[in-house]
Amino acid sequence: MIALLKIQCPHCGSAGQILMPPPGAIIIGPCPECSKLVAIFAGEALPLDDDIMNNGAMKDKYEHVMQILSAYLEEQVRQCFTQAQDVPAVDDDGREGRRERPDKGKERPERLITDDEFDHFIQKELGNLDDPEFFERLG
Ligand SMILES: [Zn+2]
Numbered sequence: 848m849i850a851l852l853k854i855q856c857p858h859c860g861s862a863g864q865i866l867m868p869p870p871g872a873i874i875i876g877p878c879p880e881c882s883k884l885v886a887i888f889a890g891e892a893l894p895l896d897d898d899i900m901n902n903g904a905m906k907d908k909y910e911h912v913m914q915i916l917s918a919y920l921e922e923q924v925r926q927c928f929t930q931a932q933d934v935p936a937v938d939d940d941g942r943e944g945r946r947e948r949p950d951k952g953k954e955r956p957e958r959l960i961t962d963d964e965f966d967h968f969i970q971k972e973l974g975n976l977d978d979p980e981f982f983e984r985l986g
Contacts, residue, residue: 851864852865852867854887854890859878861878861881863880865887873912883895884900886915888916889919889923893915896911899911
């Protein structure tokens with residue numbers, strides 16, 4: 848069975864569907880209507896800056912995508928703490944402990960991949976910007 852994700856372009860508001868991405872996947876591609884770039888993450892379509900993404904250096908693109916995604920994550924986490932009082936507690940075995948917030952997300956609390964692998968992932972993802980298969984409108 849094919850699962851589809853309904854998304855709405857944050858730039859022009861047109862709606863479409865894409866194949867449901869794997870959990871945690873970050874998809875970057877142009878809106879089929881207005882051609883402006885969006886990042887699809889956790890079921891949300893987030894607006895990207897076309898100028899940066901088309902003309903910026905790899906570092907600028909990287910930082911822009913990180914900034915967009917981290918702003919989204921921050922909002923999601925804030926909602927966890929402001930809305931739900933019944934959020935399931937973290938395992939109470941002391942593993943979590945107190946964790947200092949890293950400076951602007953520069954370092955992740957736990958790295959499952961190396962920096963090199965992460966850079967490779969980012970570059971590979973960003974290299975797919977012009978691949979029409981990568982962001983395909985179905986509906
Ligand atoms: Zn659009």
